Amino acid sequence: MELIETGAIAPEVLPVAGFRAHLRLGHGFAEAASDDGLLAGFLRAAIAQVEGRTGKALIRRGFEWRLRAWHAPDGQPLPLAPVAALDEVALIARDGAATVVDPALVRVIADRHRPVLAPVGAVLPTIPWGGAARVRFQAGFGPDWSDLPPDLAQAVLLLAARHYEDRDVSGGAGALPQTVAALCAPWRAVRLGGGA
Secondary structure, eight states, X not given: OEEEEXXXXXXXXXXXXXXXXXXTOOOSSGGGGGXXXXXXXXXXXXXXXXXXXXXXXXXXXXXXXXXXXXXXTTOEEOSSBOEEEEEEEEEEOTTSOEEEOOGGGEEEEOOSSOOEEEESSSSXXXXXXXXEEEEEEEESSBSSGXXXXXXXXXXXXXXXXXXXXXOOOXXXXXXXXHHHHHHHGGGSOOOOTTTO
């Protein structure tokens, strides 16, 4: 199984000015804008950590997911939520030839934590022996920072501030700060039955 981000978060979507205000950094000075790249980097790192912790794509963008077998023929949980659009499902033969599945044969069942790629009929299309399925989809709460749930937006700012203040990379990397973990907790998927 391989998940690839096919669309990046645009720089103008990142709340650099809001993060600067959160940190209470000075503004209006000529050198203030020179920190924007550094602040954007901390925001991107925090977004990646919150997304990894919650299994949610925060800002809408494209993803490509490849897998060798369906979890179950009547539905395959997708690796990220919320799914905004299903762009394409293709079956990849052993020799690499791709066959796009008719969009009328598959659908996404929306779910806050575990959206499912489901067949319109009885079962998902059969993945060729030695081949794979390629699922391209859009995931995220929306295209803008203002589309994020407030608690996840706050978790990103708090974590980015922690990265900004604690730039020592000699060690000590570990668990998320308690406040960030608490803000992320309601968005984590509960796994029962051995991770099924």
